[in-house]
Amino acid sequence: MTAVLEATGISKSFRGLQALRGVDISVEEGQILGIIGANGAGKTTLFNCITGNFPPTSGTVRLDGADVTGQPAHRLAHRGMVRTFQLMRPFHTMTVLENVEIAAMSRGARGGTARREAGETVERTGLGEWADQLSGSLPAAMQKRLELARALAMRPRVLLLDEVLAGLVPAERAPVLDLLENLRDTEGMTMVFIEHIMAAVRRLSDHVVMMDSGAVLATGSADEVLTDPQVVEAYLGKEASDA
Incomplete structure (x- = not known):
């Protein structure tokens, strides 16, 4: 291969x-x-x-x-080629869903498509119940998942x-x-x-x-x-x- x-x-x-x-x-x-x-x-x-x-x-x-x-x-x-970081870098004043939506938009998704894809990624990474919380309020384990979710949203x-x-x-x-x-x-x-x-x-x-x-x-x-x-x-x- x-x-x-x-x-x-x-x-x-x-x-x-x-x-x-x-x-x-x-x-x-x-x-x-x-x-x-x-x-x-x-x-x-x-x-x-x-x-x-x-x-x-x-x-x-x-x-x-x-x-x-x-x-x-x-x-x-x-x-x-997308990476995560050992020290998480979310936008702390935005919600979990908004953080992932921005990642989806960075690769060209727009409007409702970006929102839908972000929602799917949030659910997939086990962050559904935290979707509307500010990312800065998440415990460390959930911030790790958010870092992964943002990376996955970039496909x-x-x-x-x-x-x-x-x-x-x-x-x-x-x-x-x-x-x-x-x-x-x-x-x-x-x-x-x-x-x-x-x-x-x-x-x-x-x-x-x-x-x-x-x-x-x-x-x-x-x-x-x-x-x-x-x-x-x-x-x-x-x-x-x-x-």
Whole structure:
């Protein structure tokens, strides 16, 4: 199969600090790629380089085979590559429904169509009962879902998720994992996700990349990577038994 999203030789320096060192990732249509690594390993910097928040110092990003390296985030979103952020960024003085409606409008939906699509997305992500509440009043778990709902309203071809489960207790994680699995299994959505919760990595990932000090340390299936002695030593340690 042809890669939907491919990043090759991605490096990034900040005033002499080498944050990324020749990182390669590739994800095929309908697959989920998990990216793991300790804090500071370069995972979010990689997302930022891929999604146009800042250009890589070197390397190439391709979406459906087209070179999109350094294109701004809004242009990439219109081409079908959408991301969420670890720190949520809703419009706090707008309702949940209005937040999602704006996301739908950003990809061209208008008027009643945008409102209808937003309502469907709000229900789908389990936010129906909060639809008319101001987003700033939501608990953290619901704000996480709102971040995901806004991304889905943009109808992504490739969805990049930056710690979408962070801060959620197990009971709050379950419906999010169910939704992501459903998106992959019923709609064939391609996803790349950064995650520290190894149970989620095992459940969702078709392929896993482990990063360490800005470089790829290991790649393969979840079982292969999570049992790799280098990965256990560099990252998992005692947590390996809970993965």
